[in-house]
Amino acid sequence: MVTSAIAPTLDVSYSEHVNPQWVRLLDLLEMNVRYERCLGTELFTDDGRRILDFLSGYCVHNAGHNHPAIIAALHEELESRGPAMIQTHVAERAGELGRKLCQLAGGRLSKVFFGSSGSEGVEAAIKFSRAHTGRAGLLYANGAFHGLTCGALSLMGDSFWREGFGPLLPETEAIPFDDLNALEQKLASKRFAAYIVEPIQSEAGIRVPSPEYFQKAQALCRRYGTLLVLDEVQTGMYRTGPFLASQRWNLDPDMVIMAKAMSGGLVPVSAVLMTEAIYHSVYGSLRRAIIHTSTFSENSLAMRAALATLEVLQDENLGPRGIESGAKLRSKLQDALGGYEMIKAIRGEGLLLGIEFRSPSSLRLRVPFEAFMHIHPAMFGQIVVMRLFRDSGILTQICGNNFMVLKVAPPLVVTDGQIDEFVAAITAVVELAHSSTSFWTEALGLARRAVGI
Ligand SMILES: Cc1ncc(COP(=O)(O)O)c(C=O)c1O
Numbered sequence: 001m002v003t004s005a006i007a008p009t010l011d012v013s014y015s016e017h018v019n020p021q022w023v024r025l026l027d028l029l030e031m032n033v034r035y036e037r038c039l040g041t042e043l044f045t046d047d048g049r050r051i052l053d054f055l056s057g058y059c060v061h062n063a064g065h066n067h068p069a070i071i072a073a074l075h076e077e078l079e080s081r082g083p084a085m086i087q088t089h090v091a092e093r094a095g096e097l098g099r100k101l102c103q104l105a106g107g108r109l110s111k112v113f114f115g116s117s118g119s120e121g122v123e124a125a126i127k128f129s130r131a132h133t134g135r136a137g138l139l140y141a142n143g144a145f146h147g148l149t150c151g152a153l154s155l156m157g158d159s160f161w162r163e164g165f166g167p168l169l170p171e172t173e174a175i176p177f178d179d180l181n182a183l184e185q186k187l188a189s190k191r192f193a194a195y196i197v198e199p200i201q202s203e204a205g206i207r208v209p210s211p212e213y214f215q216k217a218q219a220l221c222r223r224y225g226t227l228l229v230l231d232e233v234q235t236g237m238y239r240t241g242p243f244l245a246s247q248r249w250n251l252d253p254d255m256v257i258m259a260k261a262m263s264g265g266l267v268p269v270s271a272v273l274m275t276e277a278i279y280h281s282v283y284g285s286l287r288r289a290i291i292h293t294s295t296f297s298e299n300s301l302a303m304r305a306a307l308a309t310l311e312v313l314q315d316e317n318l319g320p321r322g323i324e325s326g327a328k329l330r331s332k333l334q335d336a337l338g339g340y341e342m343i344k345a346i347r348g349e350g351l352l353l354g355i356e357f358r359s360p361s362s363l364r365l366r367v368p369f370e371a372f373m374h375i376h377p378a379m380f381g382q383i384v385v386m387r388l389f390r391d392s393g394i395l396t397q398i399c400g401n402n403f404m405v406l407k408v409a410p411p412l413v414v415t416d417g418q419i420d421e422f423v424a425a426i427t428a429v430v431e432l433a434h435s436s437t438s439f440w441t442e443a444l445g446l447a448r449r450a451v452g453i
Pocket residue numbers: 058116117118119120122145146147148198202231232233234259260
């Protein structure tokens with residue numbers, strides 16, 4: 001047995017046995033801090049820093065970090081010593097959660113499959129849509145992020161994620177997002193089981209489709225017998241205001257995939273909501289009662305955490321509150337940043353916002369910017385992220401499939417004061433990028449170090 005006296009530090013153990021490249025990347029970005037306590041929107045480090053979270057773990061922490069009511073529910077569940085993963089019992093809490101999710105989602109969604117991650121939900125949706133339609137083809141949108149398991153990855157066009165992991169699923173095809181003609185052209189072949197798509201594309205750069213797109217896309221899908229499957233993994237759970245982002249367009253999808261914020265950031269969980277007809281195509285006989293399942297599906301801690309999270313989000317009115325805070329944040333960002341030449345757009349819904357940067361037009365800024373882009377297209381955005389973190393104690397990230405967009409997605413409990421703090425911090429960084437050579441020299445130094453390692 002290793003005693004604590006000779007055990008290596010946790011950081012070293014992580015590097016030796018988990019993922020040293022991740023540690024190197026965080027070190028390079030000066031973001032490798034040790035978090036001790038996380039509460040609401042604030043993260044406290046062991047060296048006394050307080051970090052404001054404007055990332056929410058990619059939309060996991062809608063209810064805020066470590067919400068006391070969710071923690072209390074989990075304590076109670078553990079203390080009750082109730083059935084957990086017996087695997088041969090009816091998990092009653094799954095029934096309760098399933099009922100609530102279907103009620104909130106509305107439409108024809110009446111059955112739920114539970115899993116443990118967003119990708120697992122996407123995998124289930126792929127299988128279920130094939131079983132229901134008898135077709136193999138799967139359509140997805142350019143720029144999509146659906147997860148990194150093989151099936152989900154087959155629905156993501158970006159070569160960065162796919163390279164070296166093929167062959168992936170055959171008969172998957174991409175179309176441009178928000179393009180009805182392209183969609184109809186593909187659907188008309190009647191080869192596609194499902195169109196799997198995010199209502200608002202998060203990692204593609206917070207892309208909000210034109211208001212009529214989804215109603216028309218849904219009608220086209222119906223006409224050609226293709227299921228409309230909405231990936232609400234990031235956008236669900238009131239992130240953009242309504243329970244599901246797609247509810248702003250009054251849709252009636254065939255399946256909805258949820259995960260991330262479902263369980264207060266404390267227990268892995270995901271859900272695939274589907275119609276009765278799809279359920280029957282998959283589980284239609286006694287023989288097929290467990291034809292698709294997984295060990296941790298319906299586990300009591302995840303179910304309990306999700307029930308408590310729903311209660312918190314509703315009791316604290318976090319959907320409407322997020323709409324209000326999001327509108328304030330967006331207009332303050334517009335006022336503060338709108339005039340800078342490198343700011344292209346500020347967009348999004350509720351508290352899923354993005355600040356899009358663009359290549360500067362003036363020669364003075366274009367030269368260092370292009371040099372940067374040449375080294376790595378994500379470098380500029382990462383410097384913004386690094387500076388926000390180091391200089392102002394604010395945690396953000398750029399979008400995974402669009403490096404020119406800074407994602408702005410604080411927990412829904414964010415206060416007006418914290419919004420002002422963020423706006424002041426990002427304005428200072430943007431001002432620095434436009435006015436000071438130190439921003440660019442430091443950034444080029446970092447870019448060189450990154451290429452060197
Ligand atoms: C829209 C979307 N779908 C699916 C996934 C995959 O979820 P997970 O990482 O839980 O597998 C993600 C993850 O970021 C996502 O953003």
